[in-house]
Amino acid sequence: MNELVKMVVVLTVLSAFSGGLLAGLKNGTAAQIENQQLKFVKGPAIKSILEGASNDPIVDRFKVTDGDVERSFFVGKFDGKAKTLAFEGFGKGYGGEVGLMVGVNIETDEIIGVSVTTHSETPGLGAQAKDKPDFVSQFKGFSIMDPVSVTTDGGKVNAMSGATITSRAVCVAATQAGEAYEKLKPQLAEKLKAFNE
């Protein structure tokens, strides 16, 4: 009996202590983690797409609900007008989801640049989608409303050699971003007005 009580007490105290420690740590690091995500994952991608914007797109962001997901949109001001938006789309790659930040000119619906954010593709192969600009620079100038695909699937994008699956994933992500954009466009235009005042 004595042993039983001891087991229960030890396990309970240990679990409670562990839970308390982790909860405290999670609260303490939450803000720092969000900053890091913006800085290391989305930040560089957004900056490379909205290069030369007169505002800070990371500060000027807003959220729109699309079905059950909440999407973040980052606003870029050029020539004093907020007319470009950057937002993320996802496609299934070789090692999981590939995130793609897509920059769009809201007046012409033209892609002004894309950049890979999160991925777990093979280093040296699929990971080059993020590391080398040659592949993603092909997306520039496409209309966001049209589906994007690689040449082997009848599209306009040359796949990276040795990384067809990743190339396809990036195209799917761009297409998915386009679909969301098409659906949300009225709302987005409305939101953007606030940034122009």
Place this chain on the structure above:
Amino acid sequence: MAKTFTQEFVKGLWEEIPPFRLVLGLCPVLGVTTTMENGIGMGLATTFVLLCSNILVASLRNIIPPKVRIACFIIIIATFGIVVELLMQAYTYPLFLKLGVFIPLIVVNCIVLGRAEAFAYKNGILPSIADGLGIGIGFTLSLAALGGLREIIGPGTFYGASVFGPSFEPFTFMVQAPGAFVGLGLMLCIMNLAGSK
């Protein structure tokens, strides 16, 4: 108890170096050693968890009832595993992105549980610190060596810097999991040869 602090520490570096001598904890060994940087990062994260869990298990060894010791070990190890995960997200986010799923998996790394059960539960705090540090650093060195080997032969870089110049065609085999098995096997073979003399 005859062994000194130094002896306990040194045994983890050669005599009982984890992936080669104990052949334990192979999941992260095969999974993250695509580059040397990843290997070192994973090794240090594991060392931290191992050291903390060894200290705590050793100091609580007279309180933890033998019948529920494994459950207690798991609570302790899981707590430190999540601590590492949160801290890495907050302060070394780029490395966290690369190591991804393997950080939470430290919890089920046999080395950590193995040392808690086989060493820390039977020894005092000081020898357990030596054991944790030794085994942890041995694990880090093994991961760094295997990561370095695969990085040089695979994408042709060493710690991120190019070795063979731009004309080098990445050797895909070494980047993927089979390359890790072959690399591990060859290194084990060399170590056995060296040890048999």
